[in-house]
Amino acid sequence: xxxxxxxRRFAMVYLAAVALIAGGQMARGRELEFALSHALxxxxxxxxxxxxxxxxxxxxxxxxxxxx
Numbered sequence: 001x002x003x004x005x006x007x008r009r010f011a012m013v014y015l016a017a018v019a020l021i022a023g024g025q026m027a028r029g030r031e032l033e034f035a036l037s038h039a040l041x042x043x044x045x046x047x048x049x050x051x052x053x054x055x056x057x058x059x060x061x062x063x064x065x066x067x068x
Contacts (some may be wrong), residue, residue: 006051013050018043 018039025035 006055009054010047010051014043014047038059 019063020038021042025038026032031040
């Protein structure tokens with residue numbers, strides 16, 4: 001897996017998490033600034049955890065994992 005794969009995967013997960021978390025915060029009636037700051041922080045944490053788990057699974061040579 002190339003660097004481009006990891007960057008695209010990280011960006012995709014980060015943007016999806018930010019959109020979902022910000023939308024959820026806005027639906028709860030929170031202010032835009034709070035919703036975005038909360039979403040940016042937790043989106044980053046989510047993307048790091050997801051990418052680290054994907055890298056760990058890839059290094060183990062998972063046989064049943066899908067090839068990307």
